[in-house]
Amino acid sequence: MEQTTLQDALNADEIAAANELTRSWLTGRAEVPAVASGLGIWPLLAVLATGAVEATLDELLEAAGLDIGQAADVPAALLDAVKSAPALNLALAAWAGPRVTLDPDWIGGLPVDAIGALTGDAAVDKPALDAWASRNTGGLIERMPVNLEEPIELLLASALSVRTTWRTPFDERAPFRSGPWKDAGTVLTACYREAVLRVSADTAVLTVPGGDDIDVLLALGLETTPPRDVLSTLIDAAADPAWGRPATELTAEAQPIGVTLLEYPSPQPQTGPEINAIVPAFKLDSDLDLLEDAASLGLELASDDEFAQFDRLAAQRLYVSQAKQTCTAVFSATGFEAAAVTAFGMDWMGAAPPQEMHRHRAVVVTFDRPFAYLARHRPSGLILIAGWVSELGA
Known part of the structure; x- marks a missing residue:
């Protein structure tokens, strides 16, 4: 049955x-x-x-x-x-x-x-x-x-x-260099090729997709906004797919708090959104x-x-x-990840033909100060856990 x-x-x-x-x-x-x-x-x-x-x-x-x-x-x-629900x-x-x-x-x-x-x-x-x-x-x-x-x-x-594991794994990077969590904890980074970041005039909401129908949503508000108001806005955003607007629609003149825009050249054409998230691990x-x-x-x-x-x-x-x-x-990077840098010393054999370059546009959201979060069951929208991150814990 x-x-x-x-x-x-x-x-x-x-x-x-x-x-x-x-x-x-x-x-x-x-x-x-x-x-x-x-x-x-x-x-x-x-x-x-x-x-x-x-x-x-x-x-x-x-x-x-x-x-x-x-x-x-x-x-x-x-x-x-x-x-x-397996999770x-x-x-x-x-x-x-x-x-x-x-x-x-x-x-x-x-x-x-x-x-x-x-x-x-x-x-x-x-x-x-x-x-x-x-x-x-x-x-x-x-x-x-x-x-x-x-x-x-x-x-x-x-x-x-x-319990869930991230659909897109996180990498670890150096701790924040400024702010309340300077030199503390573990900082995680991930690049998403889907529209996981929505913004309003005073709040940025990132959806971190997990497996088994679980999402974890993070909300960064203005530093002057009380935590209860940031959390309330996050609950609104979780319930309304039309809340705010996609961060990919931002212009350089209108960047909300915690969000920056980057442009860089690449030999490959951009085929979709690029959302870079910088988030602290917390327990x-x-x-x-x-x-x-x-x-x-x-x-x-x-x-x-x-x-x-x-x-x-x-x-x-x-x-x-x-x-x-x-x-x-506990919010952490899952599994084991390793990285290697390999360099070959090469000398010129002659001029290489010029390579066509494509301009990429990326959005970066950084959670380097206190923020609200919640975990929800994706298909139903039922909120499971919620809270406010002011300290990163062990």
Whole structure:
């Protein structure tokens, strides 16, 4: 039987809702984190909503951008569809303590085999939860980001991972000679023969195509533009193929920030666009307390120990006492590359016939200061990971 794809499992409105949660959450924070996943939160809000009532339900559905029918269907549909995307892995699970009596209807709506048990003994529970996190992220994250020393009667969790290799490999070059990353980290260069760079008056957006339907998009804005605004513009550009204009249409009189034009002679005629990207490698990690963002995530009432209403979830009164996320992201050159310079000493035998030269026009975009990025599933447009690069990490 043919596997359901992400773009078939989720309609355009649902994908837009997931992406909008990413935007509203990250741009509503005091600082945009280095790496975060709105998609990791979105299905958990849906799962919570199916157990909530009244104002708590309304708040969760509004944050997730779903109605109650969609909230019941989206988690299982998302899990099933991710199986068709080789670069992605997504898992959802719940663990209940011995004192909680879960509603059978709520359990029935969860993905199969999603329920486990908590003993209440951190020495027993932690290794099992950490093993689940590691197993479902391919070892990228090795711990469950909750404090088991505090009482937890019910735990809901998602694990998301994405892996891809670049369609066009990067080369390494010398570190930047100026700017905030002077003499730091590894700088990568690649030349693209396709229109991967779009620009507006104040933003340049580069699409780095990966295999297995994954793209990573980078956005460089004006130095005076707040990170949240650069990220918001990047999300707009990711959703709209008509955003901005191709960098190949630029003129010398109108070059946006971070972009320069080059002309050079070549014995071969130019057959398409030439986009040269200069990007730093980065390795980023974040640990986020999501209750600090309760308003944008629809968790204000859900996390209120007096007013939370989850009557359809369990016989006992429950509220969200912890909400955390740990993330990691690595942008690097893939594989092994080697280079050699070979020179033959040659002397004149006579004048060579003149060779016709062709003028080439190339665009260079340089990410030599902080920028926004996101990873998306190319066919559906679903945003998987996003963040702000201000330090390059290890």
